[in-house]
Amino acid sequence: MDKVLMSHGGGGSMMQSFISEIFIEKFNNEYLSQMEDAALLPGKTVFTTDSFVVKPLFFPGGDIGRLSVCGTVNDISMRGAKxxxxxxxxxxxxxFPVDDIKRIVNSMEDTANEAGVQIxxxxTKVVEKNSADGIFINTAGIGILPDGASVSIKNGKPGDVVIVSGTIGDHGMAVMGAREGIDFDPPLLSDVSPLNKMVEKLMALRDAVKILRDPTRGGVAEVLYEIAGMSNVGIKIYEDKLPVKENVKSACSMLGIDYLHLANEGKLVCVVDKDFAYxxxxxMKDDKYGKDAAIIGEIDDSGxxxxxxxYGTNRIVDRPIGELLPRIC
Incomplete structure (x- = not known):
């Protein structure tokens, strides 16, 4: 590899190899090696950071400001933390238009208030024209792990149940539609949402909640592969149980896209002890962002x-190599 490609930032297998070979090798330590959405530090402190370069900046259902707050809030929440x-x-x-900055900042304020966090x-840096494609945002976040929480991508065991908190692929297809001029009927909105209040309710189940992961770049398929690899297990899901909007299915069929590869920004994948699955x-269903939640499969020992x-046949889920659409978040 002589040069960086767009697929190296797309959330699939190329990105994972790139991170391992370039960054992990040099920065590796006991906290980074956790390889979670957020690092668990001493004192039950959880820390994460993320950068947002979405195009377009304003898309159906959200914008880069709401996305930047939700993305970081959700990464902290995926450790079971507040x-x-x-x-x-x-x-x-x-x-860059000042009115657009004000609109973005107002969106961040509203989203932070909804999530109950403070910025x-x-x-602030300003760069020369044609150097940043409008605006890029970096956010970092700190949270606290509650007593009894032990969420980790390494916790999966055969027999555990896999749940997704809602319809798959809404964000990826909404952004794709906005960028490519695709009209959906009914209109399709991004799912970008803060999930911390849903997670806080889930954590009442304490260590029955094994794994939480938000399927952003690379979609649900990439998350399933990460869980299988880090927990050294296999996962079986069922096509007829996957919650997907009909217009997303239709668009994926027309474009030759697997909706399991589409990015989500307001959904989580939860692995839970089978006795606590329902x-x-x-x-999840009692939360406004989880009304379409569904049990989609279980963990096994197949690898x-x-x-x-x-049709009742079984096949291996394709792992995404890179993001279907660059600059999705």
Whole structure:
């Protein structure tokens, strides 16, 4: 590899190899090696960071401001932690409209208030015209792990149940539609949402909640592969149990896209002890962002990620190599 490609940032297998070979090898330590959405530090402190370069900046159902807050809040929540404080840093291109900055900042304020977090520090840089494609945002976040929580991507065991908190692929297809001029009937909105309050309710089940993961770049398929690899297990899902909107299915069929590869920004994948699966599902469905939650499969000892199709056949789920659409988040 001589040069960086767009697929190296797309969330699939190329990105995972790139991170391992370039960054993990040099920065490796006991916290980074956890390889979670957020690092668990001493004192039950959870810390994460993320950068947002979505195109377009404003898309059906959200914008880069709401996305930047939700993305960081959700990464903290995927450790079972309660997010508290965020930073926000802006790289702004010379000539960018001030009214658009105000609109983005207002969206961040509204989303932070919804999530119950505070933006407490930040930074602003301005670069020459044509250097930043408008605006890039970096956020970092700190949260606290509650007593009894032991969420980790390494916790999966055969017999555990896999749940997704709602319809798959809404964000990826909404952004694709906005970028490519595709009209959906009914209109399709991004699912970008803060999930911390749903997770807080789930954590009442304590260590019955094994794994939480938000299927952003690379979609549900990439998350399933990460869980299988880090927990050294297999996963079987069922096509007829996957919650997918009909217009997303139709668009994927027309474009030759697997909706399991589409990015989501307001959904989570939960692996839970089978004895608590229906209680976890009930908790999700009682939350406004989880009304379409569904049990989609279970963990086994096959070492494979497979799907039982609507025809009753089984096949291996394709692992994404890179993001279907660059600059999705």
């Amino acid at each position: 997010p508290l404080f965020l930073s926000a840093s802006f790289i702004i291109e010379e000539g 407490v520090t930040g930074d 209680k976890a599902l009930e908790i 494979l990620v497979t799907i039982e199709t609507i």
